Amino acid sequence: MKENIVSVQHITKKVKRRYLLQGIQFQIEKGEICGLLGPNGAGKTTLLRVLTGLIQPDEGDVFIQGNSVIKNRQAGLSEIGAIIENPIFFPYMTGRENLFNLALLHSQLTKQTRKEKVEEVLQIVQLEDRADDKVRTYSLGMKQRLGIAQALLGDPSLLVLDEPANGLDPMGIRELRELILRLNEEFGMTILISSHLLDEIQRICEQLVVIREGEVLWTGPMENLAREGQQLEDAFVELVSR
Numbered sequence: 616m617k618e619n620i621v622s623v624q625h626i627t628k629k630v631k632r633r634y635l636l637q638g639i640q641f642q643i644e645k646g647e648i649c650g651l652l653g654p655n656g657a658g659k660t661t662l663l664r665v666l667t668g669l670i671q672p673d674e675g676d677v678f679i680q681g682n683s684v685i686k687n688r689q690a691g692l693s694e695i696g697a698i699i700e701n702p703i704f705f706p707y708m709t710g711r712e713n714l715f716n717l718a719l720l721h722s723q724l725t726k727q728t729r730k731e732k733v734e735e736v737l738q739i740v741q742l743e744d745r746a747d748d749k750v751r752t753y754s755l756g757m758k759q760r761l762g763i764a765q766a767l768l769g770d771p772s773l774l775v776l777d778e779p780a781n782g783l784d785p786m787g788i789r790e791l792r793e794l795i796l797r798l799n800e801e802f803g804m805t806i807l808i809s810s811h812l813l814d815e816i817q818r819i820c821e822q823l824v825v826i827r828e829g830e831v832l833w834t835g836p837m838e839n840l841a842r843e844g845q846q847l848e849d850a851f852v853e854l855v856s857r
């Protein structure tokens with residue numbers, strides 16, 4: 616049996632009297648790519664912000680490799696690499712310089728291993744050729760890949776991507792898809808990804824968590840929702856309009 620790497624347990628988040636998330640529960644197994652879906656305003660970003668420690672839930676807990684991101688914040692969060700909002704880089708610094716700066720945040724790394732890590736992640740996201748160019752000259756797709764490189768600096772067990780394909784052109788979307796699949800296949804990375812691009816989700820995800828109005832509406836393997844030959848879009852629309 617595969618090991619659960621992520622366990623989301625009864626997460627509830629209220630703002631004033633309104634529930635943004637209510638009793639959210641699901642698990643993600645090691646090595647899986649899990650898609651987080653839901654209509655606009657369902658609570659996806661709020662959930663990913665709780666998962667990555669950016670906001671505190673009112674109830675519940677999230678365990679990453681058995682470490683609570685709420686009670687044992689440092690250990691829990693050290694297992695996660697994420698792009699939640701658009702990654703912010705210094706435009707007048709090169710990609711390599713930006714990464715080196717961000718690598719300083721990983722205080723467990725020595726100067727030498729920091730340098731090696733930066734080169735390693737640049738290679739993984741295939742930005743070595745442009746690493747000495749200033750970030751202001753990068754396309755959106757390149758900035759997104761630099762964002763993923765940044766997320767990989769701490770050797771996370773889980774990569775969390777919130778709408779990573781937003782604004783990308785078809786070529787950028789394809790490069791991103793290939794990168795996500797390579798991270799999963801070659802490096803065994805577990806990935807949680809939210810997106811409105813359902814055909815992209817259908818191409819890359821094995822598991823799905825569908826939320827609506829802050830609650831889990833459906834969770835399970837992709838093929839149980841979008842049956843053989845069925846478009847995920849049709850299955851999704853059917854599900855959320857029930």
Ligand SMILES: Nc1ncnc2c1ncn2[C@@H]1O[C@H](COP(=O)(O)OP(=O)(O)OP(=O)(O)O)[C@@H](O)[C@H]1O
Pocket residue numbers: 630635653654655656657658659660661662
């Ligand atoms: N700090 C906040 N205060 C009040 N309401 C909030 C706050 N943050 C989010 N919301 C509301 O919570 C709901 C869920 O928002 P969230 O951004 O998590 O949804 P989403 O599923 O990511 O939506 P989208 O697909 O449009 O990005 C929305 O109705 C939003 O307006």
